[in-house]
Amino acid sequence: MDYKLTFKEFNKALKRGKLLGLKCRDCGKFTCPPKMACQECGSTNLDIAELNGSGKVVTFTVSYVPSEGREAEAPYTIVMVELDEGPWLMGNLTDIDPNKVTMDVIDRSVKLGLRSKVLPGDTYSIGGKEAEGGFARPTFVFA
Amino acid sequence: MRKVAIVGTGHTPFTFAAEKSSVELFSEAAMDAINESHLKSKDVQAMYVGNVLGDFSEGQAMVQSYCADDIGAFHIPSTRFEGACASSSLAIRDAFIWVASGFYDIVLAGGVETAAKMGTPLATRTFAMAHDSHYEYPIGLTFPGFFAMLAHLYCSKYSVPLEKLKEQMALVSVQSHRYGVHNAFAQFHKEIAVEDVLKGFMVCSPLQLLDCCPFSDGAAAVILTSEEKAKELTDKPVYIIGIGQSSSGKLSAQKDYAPRIRAREVSVKQAYDMAGIKPEDVDLCELHDCFSIASIISAESLGFAEFGKGGELWQKGETKIGGTIPINISGGLKSKGHPIGATGASQVFEIVHQMRGHVEPERQVEGVNIGLTDTLGGDGVLCNMVLQKGW
Numbered sequence: 001m002d003y004k005l006t007f008k009e010f011n012k013a014l015k016r017g018k019l020l021g022l023k024c025r026d027c028g029k030f031t032c033p034p035k036m037a038c039q040e041c042g043s044t045n046l047d048i049a050e051l052n053g054s055g056k057v058v059t060f061t062v063s064y065v066p067s068e069g070r071e072a073e074a075p076y077t078i079v080m081v082e083l084d085e086g087p088w089l090m091g092n093l094t095d096i097d098p099n100k101v102t103m104d105v106i107d108r109s110v111k112l113g114l115r116s117k118v119l120p121g122d123t124y125s126i127g128g129k130e131a132e133g134g135f136a137r138p139t140f141v142f143a
Numbered sequence: 144m145r146k147v148a149i150v151g152t153g154h155t156p157f158t159f160a161a162e163k164s165s166v167e168l169f170s171e172a173a174m175d176a177i178n179e180s181h182l183k184s185k186d187v188q189a190m191y192v193g194n195v196l197g198d199f200s201e202g203q204a205m206v207q208s209y210c211a212d213d214i215g216a217f218h219i220p221s222t223r224f225e226g227a228c229a230s231s232s233l234a235i236r237d238a239f240i241w242v243a244s245g246f247y248d249i250v251l252a253g254g255v256e257t258a259a260k261m262g263t264p265l266a267t268r269t270f271a272m273a274h275d276s277h278y279e280y281p282i283g284l285t286f287p288g289f290f291a292m293l294a295h296l297y298c299s300k301y302s303v304p305l306e307k308l309k310e311q312m313a314l315v316s317v318q319s320h321r322y323g324v325h326n327a328f329a330q331f332h333k334e335i336a337v338e339d340v341l342k343g344f345m346v347c348s349p350l351q352l353l354d355c356c357p358f359s360d361g362a363a364a365v366i367l368t369s370e371e372k373a374k375e376l377t378d379k380p381v382y383i384i385g386i387g388q389s390s391s392g393k394l395s396a397q398k399d400y401a402p403r404i405r406a407r408e409v410s411v412k413q414a415y416d417m418a419g420i421k422p423e424d425v426d427l428c429e430l431h432d433c434f435s436i437a438s439i440i441s442a443e444s445l446g447f448a449e450f451g452k453g454g455e456l457w458q459k460g461e462t463k464i465g466g467t468i469p470i471n472i473s474g475g476l477k478s479k480g481h482p483i484g485a486t487g488a489s490q491v492f493e494i495v496h497q498m499r500g501h502v503e504p505e506r507q508v509e510g511v512n513i514g515l516t517d518t519l520g521g522d523g524v525l526c527n528m529v530l531q532k533g534w
């Protein structure tokens with residue numbers, strides 16, 4: 001069975017500022033990031049859908065201890081966003097100084113920025129054609 | 144299904160960067176388990192070995208086969224289990240199933256890791272491989288980052304002020320270090336205070352250094368046998384009477400339950416139901432405290448506290464010796480250390496030794512009849528086991 005919306009397609013679209021997901025024909029709900037089966041009901045009866053990229057922050061962290069090779073990024077802010085369509089999507093929050101981020105960001109409205117940051121990948125992750133050109137990182141700004 | 148007992152155990156010290164290889168560490172723990180069982184290596188019919196990152200820390204894959212050969216258990220089937228930090232729990236659970244089924248009578252199960260050897264940057268990178276590599280790692284998610292996000296979510300979901308949660312989290316680390324001081328195998332033998340936790344450097348907000356377990360090297364192993372064999376080998380068998388295992392998707396896929404890890408609730412219910420017990424029947428629990436917040440979240444899903452109130456167990460001293468549910472009297476992952484491939488086997492080791500009255504007197508829990516283990520790998524491989532004193 002073919003994968004309806006692969007990482008490669010999702011990634012390519014996200015780099016152009018377009019957030020793709022799946023809409024379930026059986027339960028009507030959205031899955032994003034994409035999977036083989038509906039996040040809500042497990043159905044594989046899915047259509048590709050564009051999501052509007054807006055939502056609210058449900059949780060966050062500011063990371064000061066990065067992975068090998070990503071030292072220059074720290075500190076950076078990670079947010080989990082509940083999208084308007086329902087799914088949760090992890091991303092970076094870029095228009096606030098990480099050192100000033102507090103619990104107050106929870107429930108703030110955010111939207112995808114015009115350009116997603118891209119992680120080039122490293123020794124362990126760059127081999128696959130699916131990630132050619134790097135990994136797009138959903139990049140949010142306050143709405 | 145046959146009854147299955149743990150008859151022998153082995154455990155190396157858990158340490159900072161080891162001067163031994165993974166094969167050497169596992170072989171030491173394995174031989175101790177074999178000797179304690181009054182067996183020979185050639186009596187072992189199969190080996191199940193948890194190991195996560197040997198490929199990266201030593202350039203050594205397939206460690207399980209070399210371990211079998213190393214101890215003289217020539218040509219037996221030996222299988223590696225990878226379930227991140229739950230790896231050796233999965234190994235022991237599977238060993239249980241194979242012995243219970245009657246296919247084997249004597250199986251060696253455990254695990255080994257040399258994570259400290261890698262140093263913090265590479266260890267942080269490779270641990271993060273147990274997150275979604277395409278959709279969440281690129282954003283910068285790391286292990287502490289995952290639990291840090293759960294901590295903030297915990298505050299907002301349960302209306303707990305962050306300051307209060309931080310204090311409770313600090314108490315978790317303080318207790319672990321208090322008991323770890325007395326555990327000969329522990330990586331840290333040092334008491335800490337709440338102020339120490341609250342002034343540590345920030346790793347991932349709100350988690351500070353002492354909210355986090357260390358990177359560790361070490362191994363642990365146990366011998367499982369059928370009830371019949373166990374009776375020949377020991378007068379102190381510990382029976383595995385309940386097992387559970389469950390899996391999860393990436394953090395964003397856990398939206399309906401977070402900060403709860405739903406897989407834990409599924410797994411522990413299997414274990415409780417199989418054992419025919421309830422949370423209040425547990426006399427001693429070793430749970431997965433990779434981060435201070437992880438203990439609080441775990442204690443709730445295991446049924447020891449209401450959701451949003453887990454931290455009160457530590458505040459009220461209920462998790463200490465003499466409390467309603469003694470937790471991590473070994474020092475836990477925080478103070479004892481967390482060589483991820485060995486952690487589940489170490490938990491089982493601890494409970495067996497507590498039941499047998501073999502731990503240091505300062506941390507001996509009296510009258511342990513039922514013990515529970517809890518391991519969490521990555522963002523959601525869960526495994527729980529219920530152990531029962533067999534004499």
Ligand SMILES: [Zn+2]
Nearest residue numbers: 024027038041
């Ligand atoms: Zn559906």
